[in-house]
Ligand SMILES: Nc1ncnc2c1ncn2[C@@H]1O[C@H](COP(=O)(O)OP(=O)(O)OP(=O)(O)O)[C@@H](O)[C@H]1O
């Protein structure tokens with residue numbers, strides 16, 4: 038039924054698709070989508086046809102074949118008889134390891150340098166400026182190779198640690214050895230271990246999970262949770278009485294004490310690396326390639342992070358600090374209650390791109406022979422099987438998924454620190 | 460010019476100047492590098508005084524009042540606030556800042572906090588007031604500046620005049636005995652100037668000690684008990700408003716008044 042107050046219905050004309058603001062953007066989007074689908078279909082069919090003519094139709098069967106090459110730095114068991122799929126998995130884990138180590142180090146280092154660069158201490162702020170300019174103005178590939186070269190050239194060989202008149206000695210109570218073959222660090226071991234769970238049987242994706250690790254993590258998370266609970270209680274007490282009870286030792290205690298008890302119950306000890314013959318045995322061996330890549334990526338990215346942090350803090354007008362000082366707040370409170378909450382909003386989005394850059398830059402691992410996903414799937418596997426298209430497509434997909442995961446997590450974090458202004 | 464902003468009777472009954480000294484500045488000098496901003500400043504402010512500081516741009520008015528709560532440090536001379544001498548001791552500075560409230564030209568509200576949180580932040584973290592009490596007090600002062608209904612909005616959602624009134628309320632929540640105003644109405648439209656001035660007049664009527672840098676000569680005439688004229692870092696002349704406006708002593712004051720009163 039038409040009410041009298043209804044506006045008169047406008048007749049639809051074809052020209053409205055172009056000139057009416059209501060339809061205009063939809064029209065263009067539909068056209069663009071059609072063009073894109075046509076192009077994609079042409080590319081795909083063309084490629085598939087050409088490959089078929091070459092006798093190489095798209096086929097991922099090579100994944101089941103034996104890889105036939107070794108990977109020295111790895112998290113899971115692997116030998117050259119394993120499949121290409123397992124080699125790719127080892128590579129993927131290596132990529133994730135160096136990316137995670139790099140992002141964490143770059144953040145800590147970058148925030149520190151960024152804040153120090155704003156310091157009133159002339160020497161410190163100048164030193165930080167030199168650091169930032171040195172690292173961000175030289176390609177990261179050169180830093181990777183440079184650090185690798187320095188480690189190989191300057192660190193002692195394992196045999197230098199041998200004998201009564203050894204020229205090199207281990208650090209930190211004979212637990213860490215810096216050698217030109219890499220760094221040996223203690224390995225966490227359990228004398229009353231609960232053992233491992235073997236998952237996925239004998240397949241290429243098989244892996245072990247240490248029950249000890251699960252128990253320790255569970256206790257740790259529980260402790261943190263209780264500690265948060267104590268913090269919330271302190272918040273409530275502060276709200277109702279104004280005084281904040283001192284709880285840091287309690288909060289630390291509920292995390293540390295149960296952890297120590299569990300570790301003792303499991304018979305936790307550190308297995309130290311020891312010189313046996315010409316090399317170190319035991320402990321965890323981090324090869325030079327991993328260390329060089331990790332250090333170079335962190336130092337390089339930290340220079341950018343420092344600039345982001347510095348500009349984020351500087352973007353907050355000095356009026357904010359003045360107003361807070363005039364109210365009697367001390368400088369550490371001003372930083373944590375007024376400046377950082379506002380600066381984070383500016384800092385987090387560009388920080389996401391830095392994490393993504395670091396992750397993608399980790400594919401330069403190939404320069405020092407660290408076997409990441411690019412070195413395995415995109416390197417030896419691709420060369421051996423001749424499946425360029427499959428390997429590269431998969432590689433792109435994997436980096437895309439890693440990057441999108443990082444963005445999702447960080448965006449979620451960004452939402453939580455975002456300024457609610459309007 | 461600005462006389463039009465005030466259109467109500469002012470209740471002077473509580474505007475009593477006591478002989479208790481609130482702020483005392485003796486022979487104060489300040490430099491920015493080699494630039495001598497403040498020269499031999501001597502100024503005594505008694506409790507309950509309403510002082511307007513006027514002067515051309517760059518004459519050091521802001522710098523002077525910012526020295527009083529240690530936002531700027533002075534190099535020579537002595538500043539005493541409520542019996543506490545300003546020194547480099549952090550405790551002294553804390554004490555003085557808790558006695559002295561300050562309102563800025565550009566409001567400087569914290570944009571990431573609501574109006575209410577802006578008002579309770581310092582009482583909770585500096586004065587250790589229980590939150591409930593801090594909220595009650597904040598609401599009390601927000602009512603006083605006539606915006607209790609905006610308490611849960613963010614500063615960005617308020618008009619300039621409203622923001623400046625929140626800034627005043629935020630200072631008052633710390634229960635200061637002295638209020639400093641640095642051109643509180645200069646960034647506002649005429650409409651809003653009036654609402655902010657009204658709030659300031661109410662404060663004066665309650666006997667607050669006020670030092671106010673402003674170009675609102677109407678406010679100076681009707682509310683101030685003393686007008687101070689500064690030029691090139693010096694206090695050139697100070698007098699009661701009547702005398703100051705009708706019978707300026709120095710040439711520089713005359714020139715300034717003729718410019719600002721716009722003839
Ligand atoms: N941080 C600073 N470093 C160097 N010089 C400064 C600084 N702050 C202010 N000045 C200079 O000190 C002088 C006094 O500044 P001040 O802000 O006190 O003037 P003002 O009287 O408040 O002027 P206005 O009416 O424009 O606000 C000006 O010449 C200014 O350029």
Ligand SMILES: [Mg+2]
Nearest residue numbers: 520521522642
């Ligand atoms: Mg000024």
